Every structure is written in C-alpha cells, then in structure tokens.
Amino acid sequence: xxxxxxxxxxxxxxxxxxxLALPQSLxxxxxxxxxxxxxxxxxxxxxxxxxxxxxEDGATTLAKGYGVRKLGARGDVTADTIxxxxxxxxxxxxxxxxxxxxxxxxxxxDKVIDHLPGFQMYDPxxxxxxxxxxxxxxRSGLGLGAGDLLFVPRTNLSRAESVxxxxxxxxxxxxxxxxxxxxxxxxxxxxxxxxxxGQTWEAFVAEQILKPAGMLRSTSDDERRxxxxxxxxxxxxxxxxxxxxxxxxxxxxxxxLGRNAAPAGGLAISAADMARWLRIQLAKGALPGGGRLxxxxxxxxxxxxxxxxxxTPMPAALKAAEPMFDTYALGWDVQDxxxxxxxxxxxxxxxxxxxxxxIPEQDVGFSILINSEDGELIRGLMYELIxxxxxxxxxxxxxxxxxxxxxxxAGALASFNSxxxxxxxxxPSLPLARYAGDYADxxxxxxAIRADGGKLVIDFKQTPxxxxxxxxxxxxxxxxxxxxxxxxxxxxxxxLDADGKVERITMKPVSPLADFSYDYQDxxxxxxxxxx
Numbered sequence: 001x002x003x004x005x006x007x008x009x010x011x012x013x014x015x016x017x018x019x020l021a022l023p024q025s026l027x028x029x030x031x032x033x034x035x036x037x038x039x040x041x042x043x044x045x046x047x048x049x050x051x052x053x054x055x056e057d058g059a060t061t062l063a064k065g066y067g068v069r070k071l072g073a074r075g076d077v078t079a080d081t082i083x084x085x086x087x088x089x090x091x092x093x094x095x096x097x098x099x100x101x102x103x104x105x106x107x108x109x110d111k112v113i114d115h116l117p118g119f120q121m122y123d124p125x126x127x128x129x130x131x132x133x134x135x136x137x138x139r140s141g142l143g144l145g146a147g148d149l150l151f152v153p154r155t156n157l158s159r160a161e162s163v164x165x166x167x168x169x170x171x172x173x174x175x176x177x178x179x180x181x182x183x184x185x186x187x188x189x190x191x192x193x194x195x196x197x198g199q200t201w202e203a204f205v206a207e208q209i210l211k212p213a214g215m216l217r218s219t220s221d222d223e224r225r226x227x228x229x230x231x232x233x234x235x236x237x238x239x240x241x242x243x244x245x246x247x248x249x250x251x252x253x254x255x256x257l258g259r260n261a262a263p264a265g266g267l268a269i270s271a272a273d274m275a276r277w278l279r280i281q282l283a284k285g286a287l288p289g290g291g292r293l294x295x296x297x298x299x300x301x302x303x304x305x306x307x308x309x310x311x312t313p314m315p316a317a318l319k320a321a322e323p324m325f326d327t328y329a330l331g332w333d334v335q336d337x338x339x340x341x342x343x344x345x346x347x348x349x350x351x352x353x354x355x356x357x358x359i360p361e362q363d364v365g366f367s368i369l370i371n372s373e374d375g376e377l378i379r380g381l382m383y384e385l386i387x388x389x390x391x392x393x394x395x396x397x398x399x400x401x402x403x404x405x406x407x408x409x410a411g412a413l414a415s416f417n418s419x420x421x422x423x424x425x426x427x428p429s430l431p432l433a434r435y436a437g438d439y440a441d442x443x444x445x446x447x448a449i450r451a452d453g454g455k456l457v458i459d460f461k462q463t464p465x466x467x468x469x470x471x472x473x474x475x476x477x478x479x480x481x482x483x484x485x486x487x488x489x490x491x492x493x494x495x496l497d498a499d500g501k502v503e504r505i506t507m508k509p510v511s512p513l514a515d516f517s518y519d520y521q522d523x524x525x526x527x528x529x530x531x532x
Contacts, residue, residue, distance in 0.1 A: 029056070029061050030054055030061060030062045030388075031384070031385075034062070035064070038066055038381065039066055039067075041381070042066050042067055042377065046248055046372075046374065047067065047370050047371070047372045047374050047377055048067050048069075048371050048372055049067035049069055049070075049076075049081075049371045050067060050077065050371070051064065051077055051079065051083060051368075051369045052368050053271040053274050053278065053367050054364070054366040055278040055279050055282065055364065055366065056362075056364050056389075057363050058279055058283065058363070060272075060275040060279075062366075063272050063275055064079055065077030065081055065271065069081055069230070069231065069232045069371065070233035071249075071250055072250065075230075077371075079270060079272040080217055080270045081230050081231065081232055082218060082225065082228055082230065082231045082232065082268040082269060082273075083231075083352055083369035083371060084225075084266075084268045084352045084354075085269050085354040085356075085369065086346070086349045086354055087345060087346065087348070088265070088354050088355070088356045088367075089264070089265045089267040089347065090136070090265065091281075091331035091332055091356070092209060093205075093263045093264075093331060094302050094330040094331030095293070095294055096201070096205055096209060097136075097189060097330075098298035098330075099293075099294055099298075100193070100196055101301075102298055105196050106196060107132070108131070108301065108330075109132070110131060111131055112130050112131065112132060112134075112135065112188065115192050115195055116188070116191060116195055118164070120166065120167035121166060122166075122168065122170050122171055123171060125175075126140070127167075129175065130175070133306070135188055136186070137306040137328050138180055138328055139176045139177075139178065139179060139180075139307045141171035141172065141174055141175045141176075141177065141180075142169060142171055142180060142184070143182075143519075143522065144172075144180045144516050145183065145517050145519045146182055146184065147162075147166065148184070148517035148518070148519050149520070150162045150261075150443070150444065150462075152517040152518065153255045153463070153484075153487055154463060154464055154466075155258035155463055155464075156463075157258070157260055159187060159259075159260040162187055162261075163187060163188050163191045165443045165444075168442035168443035179307045179308065179309050181516075183261055183265070184261075184264075186261075186263045186264035186265075187263055190263025191263075193263075201220070201263045202220045203220075205220045205267070206220045206221070210273075213273075213276050213277060213287065214273075214276050214287075214288065215273035215274075215277060217270045217273050218267060218268060218270060218273045219268045220267055221259075221266075222259060222266075225268045226253070228268075230270075231253075231268065232352070233250060233251075233253050233351075233371060234250070234350060234351020234372075235249060235251060235351055235372040236350065236372065236486065238486060241413055242412070242416060242489075242511035242512075242513060243513070243514070244513055245409060251486055252486075255484075274369075276288060278358065278365035278366070278367065279365075281358055282360065282364075284299035284300070301330065305328070305334045306328060306329060307328045308325070309327060309328055309333070310326075311325075314404075315407075317400040317403065318400050318401070320338070320395070321379075321383055323335040331345065332344070333345055333346075338387075338390055340361060340390055342358070342359060343358040343359075343360060344357040346375075346378075348373070350486065350515075351371065351373065352371055354367065354368070354370070355367060355382060362389050366385055376401040377398070379397070380401040380402065381398065412513045420510075424474040426474055427475040427477075428475070428476055429476050429500070430476075432455070435449060435456055435494055436449050436456065437449060437527055438527070438528040439505055439528055440525060440528045441523045441524055441526075444460075444462070444523055445462045449470070455470070456470035456478065457470070458492065465484050466482065466484070466487060467483050470492055475493075476496065477491050477492065477493040478492045478494075479491055479492070480510075488511060488514045488518040489510040490509055490520045491509075491510060492505060492506075493506050493507070493508075501527075503527075504524060504525060504526050505523075505524075506523065506525075507523050508521045
C-alpha cells in the first residue's frame with residue numbers, strides 16, 4: 001500500500017481558444033465535455049471505477065461516479081460510493097489534533113512524551129525533543145516508509161504495540177535535517193489522540209470530524225466500511241513481470257492496510273462527502289451549515305509549510321508540472337504551479353488511489369478517487385482541471401502522464417529482465433535444512449523458516465498469510481514465492497559465519513517499482529534465542 005502522496009490520456013481540452021473571453025459564469029464550472037472525456041479516459045486506461053467531485057465558491061459543481069465498483073459484479077459507482085482514500089487522510093489526523101489545540105488540550109509544539117510517557121525513538125535525544133508537530137511533517141530522521149511492514153499488507157499487532165516497536169527502528173539521517181515520507185509517526189499521532197481523549201482515533205474522527213462535517217457515509221473503521229454496500233472494491237495488475245503490469249484483477253478488499261495504521265490513511269470517503277471536506281478546508285474551518293469545525297488559526301497552521309521536499313526533475317513533456325518549490329505542511333503538500341499556490345495530498349492503499357487538490361486563491365477544490373493503481377489517470381486529470389481554473393492555455397496532460405509512466409515501466413522491465421535473466425548457477429552453500437530456524441528483527445519481530453518436503457518455507461509471523469516458498473536464486477540468496485500473489489516478492493539472502501551457521505538474513509524487493517511500504521531493505525534478521 002502505498003500511504004504515500006501520488007507522484008506519478010484523451011484529447012486536449014477544447015476550451016483554450018478564447019478562454020479569457022468566456023463569461024465568468026461559464027468559467028465557474030467544470031470544463032465543457034468533461035464527463036465524456038473522463039469516461040473515455042477511464043476506459044482507455046482500464047480503470048474499473050472512479051468518482052470526481054469539484055467545489056467552487058462554496059458550491060458543489062460536480063459530484064459523480066464513473067464505471068463500476070467491482071469488475072465482474074453489478075453496481076455502478078455513484079457520488080455516494082465510498083473509496084479508501086489512503087494518505088489524504090493524514091489531513092484528517094492533523095485536523096483532529098487541531099481540534100485538541102483549539103480546546104487547549106495540547107499544543108503543536110508540546111513534546112510527544114508529555115502525552116505519551118512510554119513513547120521512545122531509537123535516539124534518546126530525539127525521544128526527548130520530538131514534538132507533536134514533528135510527527136506530521138516527515139523530518140524525524142526515519143527513512144522513506146520506515147516501519148511500514150508493521151502494517152503492510154496486514155497485521156495482528158495493535159496500534160499501541162506498533163508504536164512501541166518504533167524505538168528499534170534506526171534513523172536514516174539526523175533529526176530535522178531533511179524530508180523523508182513516513183506513515184508510522186501518524187500512527188503515533190493516532191495513539192496520542194487516544195491517550196489525550198480516551199477515544200480511539202477511529203471513534204474521535206468519526207464523532208468529532210465526520211459527523212459535524214456532515215460526512216455521514218464516510219467511515220473511519222473497517223467494520224463500518226465493509227458493512228456499507230455502496231463501496232468500491234480494490235483492483236491491481238498482477239499477471240505481468242511485476243505488480244503494475246498486466247491485466248486488472250480484483251483484490252481481497254480486507255488487505256492493504258493494517259488497522260493499526262488507520263491514522264496514516266484509513267478513511268473511506270464518498271465524492272459527495274468529500275465535497276463537504278473541500279468546502280470546510282477552503283472556508284478555513286467554517287462548516288457549510290454554520291459554526292466551525294476548527295479555528296481559522298488552526299487552518300492557517302495546517303497549511304503552513306514546514307519542510308522542503310526535494311524536487312524531482314521532470315521530462316520536457318511534464319516540465320510545466322515541476323514546481324519551483326515543494327513543501328510539506330501538517331498533512332498537506334504545498335507547492336506552486338504557474339504562479340498559484342496548490343495545497344494537495346495524494347493517497348494510495350493497495351488497489352486504490354486518491355487525490356485532493358485545493359486552489360485557495362480561486363476558491364476551488366477537487367478530488368479524484370479510483371479503485372485501481374493507475375495513478376497516471378489521476379495526474380492527467382489533475383493538471384487539466386488546474387489549468388482550467390487558472391485560465392491558462394490547455395495542454396494534453398493525460399497523454400503526457402501516460403507516456404511518462406509507460407517509460408518508467410519500460411525502463412523497469414529492461415532492468416528487471418537484465419538483472420534476473422542470468423543468475424549465477426552457484427549455491428546454495430548448505431543443505432536446505434541448515435537454513436531453517438527461528439529468526440527475529442528488532443522492530444518487525446519474528447519469522448520462521450522451515451524445511452518442508454525438500455523446500456524452504458518462510459512465515460512472517462505477525463503478518464497473517466504472509467507465507468511462501470523460498471526458491472534458490474544464486475549463492476545463498478533465495479526468492480520468495482508468496483502464497484498470496486499480491487505481496488511483493490523479495491530476495492532473501494543468508495549470511496554465514498565461519499562455522500557455516502546462519503548469522504543474519506537480509507532482504508530487498510525484487511521489483512524495481514515495488515511500493516516503498518515494502519521496506520524489506522530495513523530488515524535485519526538474526527537467529528532468535530532458543531525458548532526455555
């Protein structure tokens with residue numbers, strides 16, 4: 001799953017000529033022919049279903065579904081169909097904390113340990129200094145996606161236990177020295193909310209945000225989501241060389257994100273409900289029916305940039321999408337585009353992608369939700385809509401983003417084939433039974449490797465159904481063939497000591513495009529002490 005922001009095609013928009021001469025009433029609406037273009041693009045990319053909502057000047061000008069909730073089943077997507085929205089939910093966790101700031105329960109710059117006394121980071125100094133604000137802005141020193149295997153693709157760990165494991169994750173850089181996207185500290189934020197309020201993150205968000213916002217179809221927990229008939233189902237391409245290549249397949253909807261990580265991206269929201277969230281954000285916390293969800297001061301704080309993000313150079317066809325500055329605020333990305341400030345956040349859990357975009361100076365917001373992993377569709381439509389509302393000349397963004405992704409996939413396939421085509425026909429060094437044993441990583445926990453019928457079997461003990469065979473690759477490296485084909489394959493490498501005993505096990509993803517949440521490279525398994 002990726003809980004990270006999405007950073008990843010149809011005719012050009014036909015409203016470029018004479019755009020400035022159009023009456024304002026025509027500009028304050030989605031582009032002409034937008035429905036037809038979206039449907040054409042959805043079909044050509046192969047996305048099963050999607051929903052789009054647009055809010056302008058405090059009014060909803062579009063809230064509509066396209067396609068189906070699940071391939072091979074009856075049920076069209078509507079404006080009321082709920083979609084898991086991944087990391088766009090980080091803004092809701094920030095808003096939940098903002099409510100507590102407004103009520104005097106916490107301050108953004110309170111030390112985390114003042115509210116979670118048992119909380120620890122790897123470095124004791126960081127433990128003492130890290131603040132609530134730091135939890136939200138990806139500057140803790142942890143590496144990209146560090147600890148995500150505590151909840152990806154599923155887990156039997158509680159949130160409290162997962163937070164305890166954080167003390168064993170080594171930092172990649174020094175504290176507050178730079179940006180690296182993480183999910184696990186939003187998990188900490190959720191646990192802090194529970195400690196302060198006595199309510200779980202799920203209950204607090206449902207009662208204190210979704211309900212007063214009028215987002216009554218949206219859910220913060222799996223039980224209510226799975227009890228909602230009008231819900232989208234996940235899809236992914238699995239039958240190619242690696243995930244993301246091949247034909248669209250329906251996934252098990254109960255996979256993709258452990259409950260412990262819900263504060264990092266566990267909401268399911270409909271387009272109609274998302275319209276209310278967009279209106280609240282653009283109104284700086286004011287509720288559509290009167291009153292406030294959070295204060296204007298809190299709204300300002302949540303959009304205030306805190307950390308510079310590195311800017312990825314884009315190819316010529318996408319150069320206009322390359323910002324001059326890219327920053328992270330409290331649960332939001334804030335960057336420039338053609339002279340305008342864009343406040344946004346992408347989201348992904350396995351089988352779904354989402355995007356929320358705000359153009360504050362135009363009083364416009366929109367969201368795009370899909371039930372597949374084809375993010376190029378979202379990016380293409382995003383820039384078409386922004387261009388429309390900024391009244392700048394149109395360009396064929398969908399084609400450009402599709403070409404960009406196709407190039408990345410082609411490059412990954414070439415790399416994958418060159419690296420995997422000719423493994424050395426050497427090894428393994430030991431009889432298979434001598435690789436078997438119980439092993440543990442300090443932050444993930446235990447795995448078991450067993451010899452069974454002349455084969456090795458690996459079992460990630462805290463991740464239900466994460467089991468599979470180890471097939472010899474080369475030397476003392478093996479490749480996983482998971483029983484669940486949706487789990488990213490990995491190389492598993494055994495290192496031996498001078499006596500020929502397994503000293504440690506390391507892993508890395510097989511796919512060059514593996515989602516960063518499969519942070520196999522951060523694992524270091526060593527033999528577990530014999531139980532007494």
